[in-house]
Amino acid sequence: MGLQSLTLHINGEKRVVNVRFADTLLYALRGNLGLTGAKPGCLNGDCGACTVNVDGWPMKSCLMLAVEAVGKEVTTVEGVKGEPIQHAFVENFAFQCGYCTPGFIMNCRSLIQHHPDADDAKVKEWLESNICRCTGYAEIQQAVKSVINKE
Amino acid sequence: MLKVVGKSVIRKEAYDKVSGRAKYTNDYQSTGMLSGKIVISPYGHAKIVNIDTSRAWKVPGVRAILAGKHYPLTGEAIRDRPPIAVGKVRYHGEPVALVVADTPTQAKTAADLIHVQYELLPVVNSPTQAFQRDAPLVHEHLGEYEKEEDSHPVPGTNIATHIKIRKGNMEQGWAESETVVEASISFSPSDHAAMETRCSTAEITPDGKIIIMTSSQAPFMVKRLISMYFDEDMGKIIVHTPLVGGAYGGKASVHLEVLAYLASKEVGGRPVKVWNTREEDMITSPCHIGLDATVKLGAGRDGKLKAAFIQYLWDGGAYSDKAIDVTRSGAVDCTGPYRIDNVWCDSYCMYTNHPFAAPFRGFSHSELSFAIERTMDLLAQKLNMDPLELRYINAIRPGDTTPTRVKLNSSNLGDLPSCIEKVRELIKWDEGQIQEINERLVRVKGVSCSWKTSTIDTDAPSGAILTFNRDGSINLMSGVVEIGTGTKTILAQILAERLKMDVDKIHVRMEVDTQTTPEHWKTVASRGTYMGGRAVLEAADDVIRQLKEVASCALRAPVEDFEVADSRVFLRDDPSIGLHFKEVGYGYKYPNGNTIGGQIIGRGNFVLRHLTHLDPETGAGKPGPEWTPAAYAVEIEFDRRDCTYRILKACSVVDAGKVMNEKAALGQVMGAMSMGLAFAGRETFYFDELGRVLNTQLRTYRPLRYGENPDYLVGFVERPALDSPYGARGLGEHGLMGMPGALGNALSIAAGVPLNNLPLIPELIWKARRGTHHASL
Known part of the structure; x- marks a missing residue:
């Protein structure tokens, strides 16, 4: 299966991930980066358990492809410290x-x-x-x- | 004076849960772990003519396809369920094949390519239909299944079990009744909809160890059942349960674990994960039971109840599993919390072609309570009595007996009259039940009551182990699963209270594994604090005894002269003479190096006493240790023009025995109320004529969302259960149980028509008002 190497900005770090074009951001965060704070609950945007921040806005990471996050600042709950x-x-x-x-x-x-x-x-x-x-x-x-x- | 119990101690895993560090089963992934994907039946009842897996096998990464093979039958009370369907399917969502592949994507791709040919069979679409003589049979060979002794299936019918309550003298009861009312109540199955969908992994090591991780309320039951179903050595089965993302009874059933185990076995023991999508979690895994009920109540002129005839037809779905126990539990407390001397109840677990049922928060009581409480309001209307007053005068009290003839006293029964009085104040009942706002809008209050004991196995155990750290802090290990109720924190509070120490110096192990954690039967039935707490108290006493023994030797004083407090063991009359836990927790070391003692390890266990099976003919027996009663009210604003409504206030008053952690208790009750209002007001499976569930997503099956919640009014009464730690009664389920009744009663008055079906959506109310007989959806 064709994998694509991407550089994502996650929690202030540059992270290289190998993903399929069809992989969601949620899948990449959890499966490739071990950032399991974002949770799968429905995979179609109904429940919000996978919400992360993208350029400061809330985004359901099951509704966004990993490739769409290139060039954007992604913050997951793991990047939120003592707020x-x-x-x-x-x-x-x-x-x-x-x-x-x-x-x-x-x-x-x-x-x-x-x-x-x-x-x-x-x-x-x-x-x-x-x-x-x-x-x-x-x-x-x-x-x-x-x-x-x-x- | 209690110092820790009763306080709003922050839950031990709190910071893990706000930082993303809290891990649930699906968060654990190892390199080399394979993915399982279930192929489900698209029909409610159909013969499997052919399964073609040839195209699926061509997908790269596919390691195994399980289909069409006879495995040992599974099921707790009756072994009626093939793990993967063979010959025919009995519900929409039933697994017909399981694909194992290297990645989730490959597994899904292959699963989609499996072609199953079906031949439709007539569908049993409700428990009432299942009860008819000419109904199609869901299980043709019901008489041939292995079963537990107290399951009573009727071969040749769809009856999976029949529980009878025969108490008093019905003829006399009806003779004394001047007013009689009868009602039929019905609602379809629905779902728990825990935010974490179920997930299980399994691995079999070369030496035969079976290592399972699962999101479960019953890891110890997984161990027992895998051993029993597949003839595996129990000691070789190790079940891990990390934090669980919501359960509400739905994760008390053993289901995906079996599939993960079979999958791993098929690929030579390699680790396999089976994870439910939301859609699968709603229908493939067990759901919330439905009910068709008939209730007939008789009362004297003064409103005192004299007789009750009750028939419950539970919608157990395609396989009986836990529905058998739910059916029994429904019989045990069938009347609701009222004194009735003459009771005749038939509680049937019916097979239908619906998804099979798991326990649901309240374990039959949330459901039967709607039936009883609607009938009580009809009785109040017929008697022209205040509905709250009718409940008050009939409220069960010490000296009365339960339907199974347990004699009640002020310890094994909470104080319902005080709960009712408190509801009266909180909801401002005396300001009037009905308030006209304008031509369209009317505000109405509805009330209800409930009670519950816990019908758990008579030999169900709970254990606790305490170990000391060198700094004098203590590790607490209990088999109670942290499903969100905070019970493990409450156990730490109990320990801190007994040892008179700082609760922050108690470290709670959150994960359960069945090899090193002492068993807690199942984390169900609001029994964690009672049973786990008793085990912790015994372990604490064991620790105190050991501390005093070491101190007695080290300080050359009699054991009896010592006290334990503030992480020290010291002389009662001169506290300055003593030792800190860090000086004794790992044994005492004399200046010359000699050491006595060693690491102190405390142990405690508990089993409920004097529980019995029920008499199969009369139901007589002691099913549970104590009864928690509760009273409720709901205030709604109803729009007469379009039958929409808003829930303004919801009120619950529970006899908690003792509130162990105030904020946690409030959270349990409010959360349960929210779930109860959603169950009552909107949640149901919509079935078509083929038994297919039409709404398997959270956009078509809608729990309450932020801002849709009412104002919560929560109160507690505290009449202690003397045998429970600090008097605490079960609490986790009770906020839910009365919500459907109170909402139904308020809306029935507002709409001017009896509403005896759930969910109470505007369309149902509109249909009922148009005079559609037995409005149902």
């Missing part, structure tokens, strides 16, 4: 099983960067793209708001 939203999720018990958490954190992080004073409607517009099956969302709401209100 307020992570502490807020911990302190507010905003996860249980934790499977959807990396996706939520990457989405929230981008939301806060783009809309540091987001109101409830804006938060809902952004976060309704991700599914959490364990919590009832109240804790996630508290976590996000705690960071928005601080900034």
